[in-house]
Amino acid sequence: MVNVLFIASEAYPFIKTGGLADVVGSLPKYFDKKEFDVRVMLPNYTAISVEYKNQMKYVNHFYMKLAWRSQYVGILEMEYNDIHFYFIDNEFYFSGFTPYNNIYEDMEKFAFFSRASLSALPLLNFRPDIIHCHDWQTGLVPVYINDTFHAGSFFQGIKTVMTIHNIRFQGIWDVKAVEDMTGLDDYYFTNDKLEAYGEANYLKGGLVYSDLITTVSESYAEEIKMPFYGEGLDGLMRAREHDLVGIVNGIDYGIYNPERDPMIFQTYSAKDFRKEKIKNKRAFQQQLGLTQDDKKFMIGICSRLTDQKGLDLVDYMIEEIITEDTQLVVVGSGEGKYEHLFRHYAWKYPERISANIYYNEETSHRLYAACDAFLMPSLFEPCGLSQLMALRYGAVPIVRETGGLKDTVIPYNEYDNSGTGFSFANYNAHEMLNAIRYAKYIFQHNKRRWNQIVQRGMEADFSWNVSARKYEDVYRKLMKK
Numbered sequence: 001m002v003n004v005l006f007i008a009s010e011a012y013p014f015i016k017t018g019g020l021a022d023v024v025g026s027l028p029k030y031f032d033k034k035e036f037d038v039r040v041m042l043p044n045y046t047a048i049s050v051e052y053k054n055q056m057k058y059v060n061h062f063y064m065k066l067a068w069r070s071q072y073v074g075i076l077e078m079e080y081n082d083i084h085f086y087f088i089d090n091e092f093y094f095s096g097f098t099p100y101n102n103i104y105e106d107m108e109k110f111a112f113f114s115r116a117s118l119s120a121l122p123l124l125n126f127r128p129d130i131i132h133c134h135d136w137q138t139g140l141v142p143v144y145i146n147d148t149f150h151a152g153s154f155f156q157g158i159k160t161v162m163t164i165h166n167i168r169f170q171g172i173w174d175v176k177a178v179e180d181m182t183g184l185d186d187y188y189f190t191n192d193k194l195e196a197y198g199e200a201n202y203l204k205g206g207l208v209y210s211d212l213i214t215t216v217s218e219s220y221a222e223e224i225k226m227p228f229y230g231e232g233l234d235g236l237m238r239a240r241e242h243d244l245v246g247i248v249n250g251i252d253y254g255i256y257n258p259e260r261d262p263m264i265f266q267t268y269s270a271k272d273f274r275k276e277k278i279k280n281k282r283a284f285q286q287q288l289g290l291t292q293d294d295k296k297f298m299i300g301i302c303s304r305l306t307d308q309k310g311l312d313l314v315d316y317m318i319e320e321i322i323t324e325d326t327q328l329v330v331v332g333s334g335e336g337k338y339e340h341l342f343r344h345y346a347w348k349y350p351e352r353i354s355a356n357i358y359y360n361e362e363t364s365h366r367l368y369a370a371c372d373a374f375l376m377p378s379l380f381e382p383c384g385l386s387q388l389m390a391l392r393y394g395a396v397p398i399v400r401e402t403g404g405l406k407d408t409v410i411p412y413n414e415y416d417n418s419g420t421g422f423s424f425a426n427y428n429a430h431e432m433l434n435a436i437r438y439a440k441y442i443f444q445h446n447k448r449r450w451n452q453i454v455q456r457g458m459e460a461d462f463s464w465n466v467s468a469r470k471y472e473d474v475y476r477k478l479m480k481k
Helices: 019-028 103-123 140-146 175-182 204-210 216-225 234-239 273-288 311-321 337-350 360-372 386-393 403-408 429-445 447-459 463-481
Strands: 003-006 036-043 057-066 068-082 083-089 128-134 158-166 198-200 211-214 244-247 297-302 326-331 354-355 373-376 396-400 422-424
Touching: 003 019, 003 103, 003 337, 003 429, 003 463, 019 036, 019 068, 019 128, 019 337, 019 463, 036 158, 057 103, 068 103, 103 140, 103 175, 103 204, 128 140, 128 463, 140 158, 140 204, 158 204, 175 198, 198 204, 204 234, 211 463, 216 244, 273 297, 273 326, 273 360, 273 447, 297 360, 297 429, 311 337, 311 429, 326 360, 337 354, 373 386, 386 396, 386 403, 386 447, 396 403, 396 429, 396 447, 422 429, 422 447, 429 447
Parallel strands: 003 036, 003 128, 036 083, 128 158, 158 211, 211 244, 297 326, 297 373, 326 354, 373 396, 396 422
Antiparallel strands: 057 068, 068 083
16 A cells, blocks of 8 residues: 655645645545555645534644744644545644735745644654645645654655646745744755745755656646746756656546536536537526527636736737627636726626626536637646536637647647647737637537537546546656655
């Protein structure tokens, strides 16, 4: 049996701000339990709902030295969906309404969490063979294992994996302040270790000291070796390219299943979507106050409203996108300029565009079930989960060929009638508009081909089963090193 411990800053359903939580909350369920015992360690945020707090059991507590401070560390545990979760408790660090605050507070918070997670391990009835760290918040775990924990026999032979979910977020702050927070020696703050461009960088520390690095799609693993995508760490990624593996994320097919989804108006499958899916569109049009017309080409956007998601391209072309035969439904929140953009056009064309400037799980499920197409023109996209949900629900993705979007959406080829969506290569508003117009042309003039595209997308397998097998291979290879 190979024991694996995920250490992460968030996991669904306990705390979620993005796709990281979906990965950490879902992936452990899909490992072969005869060979792998995968458990998860999280901070015990006060923002976690009382429903889950009441199920947690006290394990132990102790005081831990963090640089010159002595800090309380509590350990709680619970089982959820057959997965064992541990929670590190400390109200000083983990109070508040959100898991993340100002960066200088988060740097100390996650230094504490990383050290406390390792300090707690000998008190648990579980010794991991592999510690799998996720994003910059856990970047110090491999560093601490190399430092003070290395001397202890308990930690001898434990392997570490570092997963980059988005290399843009690195955990960067002043070197002297970070030395004071972490208790690490000057030795670690050189440009071949934690220091980068004059500042301390948690993600870099994790990438330098981990045994293996993974990221969330094969294309993104290649992209982050280049300056444009590498966010200053491209040189390190090239240096460690033999230890870098891209594994595309999956989605939980138990939650995202149009055959049994209680949140949508009408359930349907890859076999009967031709008759049943349209009922979702009609009901959604009515709910949102859009013109009720089956022939309108309904495009969905469900996203954080930020530059990364390619919304400046949408801004540039929005009048051309929402012509009389097209409807646009937006769900999400983010930068003020994009919130105002969609609100303005919803006011200007209330029968064509619906701006839902919030995130709501039910509304997002209804969007995937109702829309004909799903637009995701990202500047960069490590993996992306939204296009996988769109494929699952038969909303044909229109995407830019970057990162996970390139790996998961096969562009339609009219000559051999293949593909699961539409794509464009360059970050260019006119190319995006051409892809949208091409998709709309097929939808309006060749419904048989369109339905075949929908069916191929719905039948594609992007469940965690596929990804989990690849992670299992990675773990097996790591154990042989």
